[in-house]
Each structure stands twice: as C-alpha cells, then as structure tokens.
Amino acid sequence: MQLEICNVKKQYKDKCAVNGVNLLLTPGVWGLLGANGAGKSTLMNLLTDNVKRDSGEILYDGKEILKMGGSYLEKVGYMPQQQGFYESFSARMFLVYMAELKGLRKKEAKKQIENLLEIVHLSHVADKKIGGFSGGMKQRVLLAQALLGDPKLLILDEPTAGLDPKERVNLRNYIHQLSQNKIILLATHVVSDVESIADRILIMKAGELVADDTPEHLVRAVDGNNLEDVYMNYFGDKGEK
Numbered sequence: 001m002q003l004e005i006c007n008v009k010k011q012y013k014d015k016c017a018v019n020g021v022n023l024l025l026t027p028g029v030w031g032l033l034g035a036n037g038a039g040k041s042t043l044m045n046l047l048t049d050n051v052k053r054d055s056g057e058i059l060y061d062g063k064e065i066l067k068m069g070g071s072y073l074e075k076v077g078y079m080p081q082q083q084g085f086y087e088s089f090s091a092r093m094f095l096v097y098m099a100e101l102k103g104l105r106k107k108e109a110k111k112q113i114e115n116l117l118e119i120v121h122l123s124h125v126a127d128k129k130i131g132g133f134s135g136g137m138k139q140r141v142l143l144a145q146a147l148l149g150d151p152k153l154l155i156l157d158e159p160t161a162g163l164d165p166k167e168r169v170n171l172r173n174y175i176h177q178l179s180q181n182k183i184i185l186l187a188t189h190v191v192s193d194v195e196s197i198a199d200r201i202l203i204m205k206a207g208e209l210v211a212d213d214t215p216e217h218l219v220r221a222v223d224g225n226n227l228e229d230v231y232m233n234y235f236g237d238k239g240e241k
Contacts, residue, residue: 007055021204027180028199120144155185156186201214203218
C-alpha cells in the first residue's frame, strides 16, 4: 500500500500553493509541519480530490486517483481543519449521516459508530446537539467521522486543535495505534503533536517540500535537542532570512 505524489502543482492566482511536490507515502505516521500558508492544507485537499491540481500525478498503488474515482475515496478518511456541521444534529445523528454518505451498511455502521463514540469519549453526549459542543468536542466528532469505514489512508488537518492536554495525548496515542496498517498524514503547526509518534517528518515552506526524514535525523542535522529546534531552523528568525 502506497500513495505516490509526482510533481504536483497548484496555483491560486499569483500564489503557488503547492510547487512541484514529490513524495512517496507508505504505512505509518507522517507528520506534516509548516507555518500558516506553507501549503499543508492545499496538499491535503489535493490528496482527497477536494481541490483540482494544475499538473502532476497522484497514484494509489500505481493507479491515478482521478481514474479510480469512488474506489479511491472509499479508502480515504479526511478530518478537515474547518469545522462544518449541521448544528442541530446530535453527534450520533451526524455519524449516521456520514456513514450513509460513505455507503456503509446500517448494521456495520451502527457497530462502528458506537465504538468510535467511545474511543473519542463522546458516548455520554452522543444524543446532544453538536451546536452546544465545545471546539474540542467538535474536533472529536470530526475525527470519528474520518474513521468511519476503516479507511486505509487517513488525512488529518490540525486534529488536536481545541483539545485540552489530556485529550491531546490520548488522541496522539490512538493515532499511533492506528498507524500499523494505515497511511496517516497529520498536518499541524504544533510540533509536539507529532514528535513522539511520527515515523517521518515532512516540512513544507512556501509551497515546497523542503524536508522528508525521520525526526532523529532532522534533529541531528540542525544540531538540535528536539523537533522544536528543527522547526525554528526553518521558520524562526534564522529560517526566514
């Protein structure tokens, strides 16, 4: 199982959001780091086919995802950064709705939904309206819907936004457990979210992929103590000059 990104480009008027990215993703956790505007969200939207690329190829096990159509999207679980909900829906109702969109059978959907509500610690409020949820609770609903259908490719855009420290750690640990048989791409600007669980770190800057290596190698390359030093090397005062 692999996802290959070949010289992919996306231009928005006078800004090149993704500029010739080449990348081969295999099972494990891939931490995608970058400052705001670096191109992380655009790249993820290209991988989910929510945004049309200008050029290049994206291949899942050697097949162009545009030609695979629905069979590719069935393999993808996507947690967007923006929280878009039907505020009058309960958490359970929203997950039932998303399961129907994904084509899950009712019996299997019900089983998965109850399991996921427990995993994201929302079973006790499953029938309350999402409109009354905190930002962190909404994030957990978004994660649950991304996991419906047991996708092989899991794309998470700022998944820990709004979570308290305990929830953040629990979520990181769960993502790590999932990574044995999934490709997980986790975009964040919070270095601690990926430092302990990522198999490899990707760094984007101005639409380009400027680093692709293990956390240990990246830290050693900048003679640093941790991944925060690597981030500052690229995006601190030194990196911006």
